[in-house]
Amino acid sequence: MIGIISPNYNSYKSFIFDCILNFYSSGKMLSNGKRNKIKIFEIDSLTLNIKSFKKPNVINKFVYRFFRKSKAQRSYEFALNLLEKGIGTPKPIGYFENRSLFTLQDSYYACEHLKYDLTYRELVETDYPDAENILRQFTQFTYDMHQKGVEFLDHSPGNTLIQNKGNGKYDFFLVDLNRMKFHESIDFQTRMKNLSKITPHKEMVAVMSNEYAKLSGENEELVFNTMWQLTADFQYRFYRKKRIKKHLKFWKK
Structure with missing residues (x-):
C-alpha cells in the first residue's frame, strides 16, 4: 500500500x-x-x-x-x-x-466530509423550495467552471453538493472527480454538451439556457435549442442502453 x-x-x-x-x-x-x-x-x-x-x-x-x-x-x-x-x-x-x-x-x-443541504438531484426529482434561484446560481457556477477551462465529464445530478448559506445564497461543490478535462478555453458545443446530463425536464433547461445566455452573451434561442437537443440525445441513449441491458438479463434467465 x-x-x-x-x-x-x-x-x-x-x-x-x-x-x-x-x-x-x-x-x-x-x-x-x-x-x-x-x-x-x-x-x-x-x-x-x-x-x-x-x-x-x-x-x-x-x-x-x-x-x-x-x-x-x-x-x-x-x-x-x-x-x-x-x-x-x-x-x-x-x-x-x-x-x-x-x-x-x-x-x-x-x-x-462536507455537510450539505441537497444535491442537484433534489431539484430534478422534487418540488424543492427556491428551486429557480438555486438553478440560476448553479448555472452561474457551471459557467464560471467553463470560463476557467474545466470540463467535468460526470456533470450529473448526484455529483454537485449544495449548501444553503441563507439569504437566498448557495454554494456548490463537485464530487466524483476522476473524469475531468482541463482546457485553455471551451467551445460552445462542448459547454452545452457538458450540461446535457443534468436534467430531463425541458422547463429546467429553459431556465438554465436563459441564465447561461445572460452570462455568455450568446443568443438565448441558440443556447436553449442546442442544450435541449443534446439533452434529448443523451436521454435517448441512456434509456436505449437500459432497454438493451434489460433484454440481455431476460435472455440470460
Whole structure:
C-alpha cells in the first residue's frame, strides 16, 4: 500500500493509513454501491470521507499500474486543481493504492466530509423550495467552471453538493472527480454538451439556457435549442442502453 497525503493532514497520517488498511472492517458506511463504496471516519474535529473504488478488471489492473493514473490519484489531483481555480469541492486529503509488482489491486481517495443541504438531484426529482434561484446560481457556477477551462465529464445530478448559506445564497461543490478535462478555453458545443446530463425536464433547461445566455452573451434561442437537443440525445441513449441491458438479463434467465 502506498499513499500520498496532503501536508495539511500530516498530523493525522497514522490514523488515515489505519482507516485505509481497515476500510472494510471499520468506519460508517455512507454509500454501498455496486462499483464504489464510501465510508466515514472521525478523529478529533476531523471527519474523513474515504472512497474505495471498484477493483479494476484484469487489463486495467496492468494499465493503472504502469500507463494511466488510478481513479484515486486523478480524484486527488483534480481536486487540488479545482481549488486552485476557486471551484468548490471537498478538501482533498490524499490517495492510496494497493499495488503488486505488476498490477494495481485497489485504490482509495480521501477528502474532508462536507455537510450539505441537497444535491442537484433534489431539484430534478422534487418540488424543492427556491428551486429557480438555486438553478440560476448553479448555472452561474457551471459557467464560471467553463470560463476557467474545466470540463467535468460526470456533470450529473448526484455529483454537485449544495449548501444553503441563507439569504437566498448557495454554494456548490463537485464530487466524483476522476473524469475531468482541463482546457485553455471551451467551445460552445462542448459547454452545452457538458450540461446535457443534468436534467430531463425541458422547463429546467429553459431556465438554465436563459441564465447561461445572460452570462455568455450568446443568443438565448441558440443556447436553449442546442442544450435541449443534446439533452434529448443523451436521454435517448441512456434509456436505449437500459432497454438493451434489460433484454440481455431476460435472455440470460
